[in-house]
Amino acid sequence: MRPARAADPNRPSVETFVRADRVCETAAELVRIDTRNPPGRESAAVPALSNLLNALGCDTDVFTSRSGRPSVIARYGRGAPGRPTLLINGHVDVVPVVESDWTVPPFDGLVRDGRLIGRGAADMKGGIAAAIEGLRACIDSGVELGADIVFHLVADEETGGDHGTAELVAAGLVRADACIVPEPTELRVAVAERGSWQARIEVFGTAGHGGDPGRGRSAVADAARITTALHLARFHARPHPLLGSPTCNVAMVRGGVAANVIAPSCELTIDRRTLPGESAEDVHASILAMIDASCPDVDYRVVPTFFCEASELPLPHPFADFVDACRLDARPDRDPVGPGVGPDQGFVGLYLGSDARFLRNDLRIPTVVHGPGSIRQAHGADEWVALDDLTAAARTLARAMAGFADFAADGAAADRNQSRQTTGKM
Incomplete structure (x- = not known):
């Protein structure tokens, strides 16, 4: 597996172009949009998400489910035949709040003491912001992306996904070589979930x-x-x-x-x-x-x-190794970037469920979950995500986006070599 790199070897790596202030501003902007589910208010976030992605040069569309729930689909790249695609799947909806339990207004997007506080900060508007910033960093670095980056920012994950990712799958709109779901994992790489x-x-x-x-x-x-x-x-x-x-x-x-x-x-x-x-x-x-x-x-x-199925990406798997290598290589130093996270941490499982199951089980798309924040902060009062985690996740995602074409090419070469060994053809 070749590491992610800029087109010009004399230029800094893409992750150095991640801006902490910008990813925080994007996450706060999204937290300030009330997208509680139920009842399902994802449409309130569609203009902001579309504007953010259009500004990056993405081709953006809105898919509306049969029940009228919108999901934003955006592609950065040409969509040419044979060109690899990395999918970013994130959900726009958030769980309800009991405002009397909060010490701050839940949709103010308050930044205090190195944290962004608000409903959805951890689960998972912070992760969406980190992914958008990752693409921004790639663009700012001047790297020539050899892969298409596709965003599915979907409705209804919090109540089962039937009106979001499940409908996209049923409509035949989910096509990718691999996927990252930036749900909160404390910056670890999760490959299984209940x-x-x-x-x-x-x-x-x-x-x-x-x-x-x-x-x-x-x-x-x-x-x-x-x-x-x-x-x-x-x-x-x-x-x-x-x-x-x-x-x-x-x-x-x-x-x-x-x-x-x-x-x-x-x-x-x-x-x-x-x-x-x-x-x-x-x-x-x-x-x-x-x-x-x-x-x-x-x-x-x-x-x-x-009923929703459990899912996993069986280990060892090259895509899981690739994302974990991006996580480690994107760190500005070689110190851990989160609580208990280090080079020997290994892969983790999640007791929660996510839309990753549709991609793993229904479509057999290699999928990992990796994002800022902790599920321990999600769904509770005064939900928060650390600003440092937002930046660290964006750095990892930038490196993954920049390096995915090389990763996919190495995998294709490995498959060809395996085929030649099996058939004896050269």
């Missing part, structure tokens, strides 16, 4: 007078037994090397009719996180087996409500 299987568990009891609870059967009490059986249970004897063991969170409980009545019904909502290779049927069966083994006399029904 999926989610959610369900409603209906528990049935027998009503009776609350003064004599032994004469009926409490659905609430039986639901408590199911909760004990499932919550924090171990579903696999052999954990995944990056994702650990699957988990089950009993997230909500609803039941009973009055304080003086034995509860005739109760309902649990569960979220069972999954590992790569687990199907919806596999997970459903594991839930039934766990309940039946622990609560054989309980009357219940499991109603699945949602």
Whole structure:
């Protein structure tokens, strides 16, 4: 694998053209746009994103889902046959806020103490800003990009992706040789992530007078037994090397009719996180087996409500190595660029899910997740991303964009050599 480099060897490397003030300004501009989902306000960000990408010379379009949700598609490059394409996939929507929990207005994009604070700063408008700055740095450096850089800045990731990346895939609009998703990873390279299987568990009891609870059967009490059986249970004897063991969170409980009545019904909502290779049927069966083994006399029904697959880029993989090399080479010094991150850190898995699954599972596009910030700050009050992380991510992405054509050419050459060895042709 050849490293990313400028066309003129006497010029500085592309990552040195990343401007910390500019990436911060872009991220703050995006945070100030309220794109909460639900209800799905991504259209508010379309003008700003289109203007930013058009100013860089991208051909920009807006794809609108059947439900009317927009995603921005932009290409920097000629789109010529045989020219490699690096895709940047990022989501524009953010989760709702409880404003009373925040110490600052959530959509002000406040910069304080080396942090950008606001809903979406970490998840993931900071990552989108870093990717845009990466392309800006390539352009400013004068490097001749041998690959097309495509942005898919999509709707609806936070509620499953059906109105964003999934529709782009279904429409045949996702074509790339590799993809980087700049979700928050603490500047690590993530190659695997859990999926989610959610369900409603209906528990049935027998009503009776609350003064004599032994004469009926409490659905609430039986639901408590199911909760004990499932919550924090171990579903696999052999954990995944990056994702650990699957988990089950009993997230909500609803039941009973009055304080003086034995509860005739109760309902649990569960979220069972999954590992790569687990199907919806596999997970459903594991839930039934766990309940039946622990609560054989309980009357219940499991109603699945949602499923998204886990995904991974199996290691070793040359694209994962390429992005990790860009991460290390783009550092201004050889010191770690984030908490606990260093040259021996290795690849990581994510307990969260992202749109990377559509690219890995449906299209077999090699995809890694790498971006600024931490999932520990995402979705909470006073969400933030460190300004240094924005700059570091932009440096890595600039180097990846500049070096992707060389990487793709080396891969094609390796494939040709392998083919010659197999067939004996020269």
